[in-house]
Amino acid sequence: MYLHTVNATTALSTFDGSGGGTDQLASGWNTGGGIIPHGPLPLPPSATVLNYGQGLFEGLKAFRREDGKIVIFRPYKNAERCRSGCTRLLIPPVPDDVFVSAVKQCVRANAQYVPPYRQGALYLRPLVFGSGAKLGVSASDEFTLCVWCSPVGNYFGGGGKGGVEDVPPITLLASNVYRRSCEGGVGGTKFIGNYAAVFKCQSETKMKGFNEALFLDANTGRGIEEAGASNFFAVLEKGGKKTLVTPGLDKGTILPGVTRDTVIRVAREVLGITVEERRLSLDELGSCVEAFCCGTGASLTPVGEVVEEIGEGEEKKYKCWRGERKAGEITRRIYDVIQGIMWGDGEEEIEEKYGEWVEVVEPEE
Ligand code: PLP
Numbered sequence: 001m002y003l004h005t006v007n008a009t010t011a012l013s014t015f016d017g018s019g020g021g022t023d024q025l026a027s028g029w030n031t032g033g034g035i036i037p038h039g040p041l042p043l044p045p046s047a048t049v050l051n052y053g054q055g056l057f058e059g060l061k062a063f064r065r066e067d068g069k070i071v072i073f074r075p076y077k078n079a080e081r082c083r084s085g086c087t088r089l090l091i092p093p094v095p096d097d098v099f100v101s102a103v104k105q106c107v108r109a110n111a112q113y114v115p116p117y118r119q120g121a122l123y124l125r126p127l128v129f130g131s132g133a134k135l136g137v138s139a140s141d142e143f144t145l146c147v148w149c150s151p152v153g154n155y156f157g158g159g160g161k162g163g164v165e166d167v168p169p170i171t172l173l174a175s176n177v178y179r180r181s182c183e184g185g186v187g188g189t190k191f192i193g194n195y196a197a198v199f200k201c202q203s204e205t206k207m208k209g210f211n212e213a214l215f216l217d218a219n220t221g222r223g224i225e226e227a228g229a230s231n232f233f234a235v236l237e238k239g240g241k242k243t244l245v246t247p248g249l250d251k252g253t254i255l256p257g258v259t260r261d262t263v264i265r266v267a268r269e270v271l272g273i274t275v276e277e278r279r280l281s282l283d284e285l286g287s288c289v290e291a292f293c294c295g296t297g298a299s300l301t302p303v304g305e306v307v308e309e310i311g312e313g314e315e316k317k318y319k320c321w322r323g324e325r326k327a328g329e330i331t332r333r334i335y336d337v338i339q340g341i342m343w344g345d346g347e348e349e350i351e352e353k354y355g356e357w358v359e360v361v362e363p364e365e
Helices: 017-028 048-052 077-089 096-109 198-209 258-270 282-287 330-344 349-356
Strands: 001-008 029-037 055-057 060-064 070-073 121-130 142-152 170-174 212-217 222-227 231-237 241-246 275-277 288-295 299-311 316-320 360-361
Touching: 001 096, 029 096, 048 121, 055 077, 070 096, 077 096, 077 258, 096 121, 096 142, 096 360, 121 212, 198 212, 222 288, 231 258, 231 282, 241 258, 258 275, 258 288, 258 299, 258 330, 282 299, 282 316, 288 330, 299 330, 330 360, 349 360
Parallel strands: 170 212, 170 299, 241 275
Antiparallel strands: 001 029, 001 142, 055 121, 060 070, 060 121, 070 360, 121 142, 212 222, 222 231, 231 241, 231 288, 288 299, 299 316
16 A cells, blocks of 8 residues: 655645735745655654644545546545645645545545445545644644545445445434533544544444434534534425425534535435525424435445434433435435446436546556
């Protein structure tokens, strides 16, 4: 296995938050480093990522299509999110072309590990972090972009040749103790510390027999934000009309998932479904007829129940299905269109329209 690294040495003193300053910083990224065997990275103990957590990551996948071609799904969306996270963490924003080129080089070097068509994917993990030595509590002067990868199967059993109806619905526990994010914070970025901060909640959630935690907003403890490492969608039915609702991104507390964006666009543009991005209260789940979590790892995973912890040993259960306890019709239709676009075996007309979402990795560039 190989990983790809890119380094930036930049004087952060030039960062003034204005467009010009950001561009100046971004130009500090170079393509030095290149492909090296997967293994330990040299890092000073005083590196800002180790001491102050100055780092973020991304997650995306490469797929092998039926004709053997390897494609990456929407890498420019990850590049965009990475850039905005960098800005928040005072890391020089990685230019999109540097990000996508590094990801592609990593895929190319590891092409042999991309699983066969519809049997998994090569998960790609770009990391951007302060790699320079620093004693004072402040941002680094040196940064590294490193992309490592691993072949993966299908999360929660989905994404394979069968449809999402074969994926067993999961049960989410809405914690009344832990919060993931707050307004003005970093919940809207893939800041590395966001993940360690929820390990305890996730571990306790699993110990109690639930599949994942569902995080509520820090202000009211009623607004749904997102689940573990995935975004949350509910189909609400009122007066016979179904609406797909997902928590909005306006407060900056929710990660702008690439899959979330894909679901919204496919639902609206391909399937003509009404989609609302807005505050979604737990209390609204009384009219929920379908729900799912989505993310690069989880793809679309049906949610069977949301359980709210009320007090010590007291719970309230919201049932998120009608008829049979499995993925509902809207979930299935969205899932099938997305899978078709990813694997290149969907309807031709749709593929033509969304062809730009996939980036082909040519064997040589
Ligand atoms: N929310 C969180 C906290 C995540 O970590 C992730 C992905 O890793 C997502 C949502 C889903 O994002 P994406 O669809 O880009 O994978």
